[in-house]
Amino acid sequence: MGETFSFAPPSRHRTHGTAQQDGPAGSARPRVLIGSDTFPPDVNGASLFTARLARGLAERGGDVHVLCQSPDGRPHVAEVAGVVEHRLRSVPSMVHETVRLAVPAGLPGHIDRLLGRLRPDAVHIQNHFIVGRLLLRAARRHGIPVVATNHFMPENLFTYLHCPPSLRSVIGVGAWRDFVRVTSEADHVTTPTRIAAQLLLEKGFHRPVEAVSCGTDLHRFRPPEGGDAERARIRRRLGVPDRPTLAFVGRLDAEKNIGELVEALGHMTDSDAQLVVAGTGPQRSHLEELAEQCGVADRVHLLGFVPDVDLPDVYHAADVFTIAGTAELQSIATLEAMASGLPVVAADALALPHLVQTGHNGYLYPPGSAGDLAKYAGEILANPRDRARMGEASRRLVSQHDHQASLARYEEIYRGLAGIRAATGG
Incomplete structure (x- = not known):
């Protein structure tokens, strides 16, 4: 190890x-x-x-x-x-x-x-x-x-x-x-x-x-059982619509660049896609304003603080995990998402390439490029077979952790x- x-x-x-x-x-x-x-x-x-x-x-x-x-x-x-x-x-x-x-x-x-x-x-x-x-x-x-x-x-x-x-x-x-x-x-x-x-x-x-x-705890964080029906139930429990979902878990701080995730929604061809964010921090009001400016406020759901015991449900509600941070020495949240069977679209910065193999369990995009983030996330959402394959690859890769x-x-x-x-x- x-x-x-x-x-x-x-x-x-x-x-x-x-x-x-x-x-x-x-x-x-x-x-x-x-x-x-x-x-x-x-x-x-x-x-x-x-x-x-x-x-x-x-x-x-x-x-x-x-x-x-x-x-x-x-x-x-x-x-x-x-x-x-x-x-x-x-x-x-x-x-x-x-x-x-x-x-x-x-x-x-x-x-x-x-x-x-x-x-x-x-x-x-x-x-x-x-x-x-x-x-x-x-x-x-x-x-x-x-x-x-x-x-x-x-x-x-x-x-x-x-x-x-x-x-x-x-x-x-x-x-x-x-x-x-x-x-x-x-x-x-x-x-x-x-x-x-x-x-x-x-x-x-x-x-x-x-x-x-x-x-990461590979038993606690694992793919949900029950397929789409279970995912829909979990989304209802979290209070978000049953839509194609990008997710992020972490502090709402400037260096996390969460605004790129919000902006990416405006670039996506799938106008039904939504972003679910679990976490607290000083950037919340900025993110709310940005969502309004980008015309995606109805598709950005800021859950606030989610107790550790409920974190698995956030990953289970998602189809793709997205992370835009450029100062990650590893990213515990990305490990948890991978263990939960999610493909990952991540900024090509610092240690995130250590976890994401392009085309295998997700994609890396140039930091700051919300358009590229949207393109890769959209490709995953549009192809259920690839999404399942990448999720399984994430689970295999994270077994080393x-x-x-x-x-x-x-x-x-x-x-x-x-x-x-x-x-x-x-």
């Missing part, structure tokens, strides 16, 4: 502090502390991956703890779905209506005490901002090995930071330099795809990087690091 890209000879970092004990006596799986600046109820790819990683490891018998921000500002500890959540005091981020940030004051001491009490076999950070950065530094002091997974793209922050386009290149260079400086201190670095690993090389990260898929295999690989990484630590007396 994991592929290693050795861009430079591996290096081991010296650690300081007293030796740490392994996880619980007799435990077959290491005790892990996962650190992240974003965690549910936040809605984004990093948050979703972190939650599914933590809960998946716990379901497999792991002793899993998560250090993350509190959703209401109040620090507390709670066990949820077998995972112990250590929620930190937080404040509004001021740049996003729902995102909160952990308060740095007093946090290093708190993390030191937590590490001393838990004595985890490994720390796994999901970002290099407040929580990830301070947890990595503390783990080095305690001699605890660190795994770092990259979900970072500066493009995902520019809109929130109100960064002028003229400054984005310079700020992006500085942001990547900071990422490389911080993350190079980790013992093992992963990212979801080979393309994302290559990106790190291009940005100056000269350490081995392993591609480990975010993975079973989240159980991803979880098993992370367990191997933790055990390997814990073994090196024990052998060296670190």
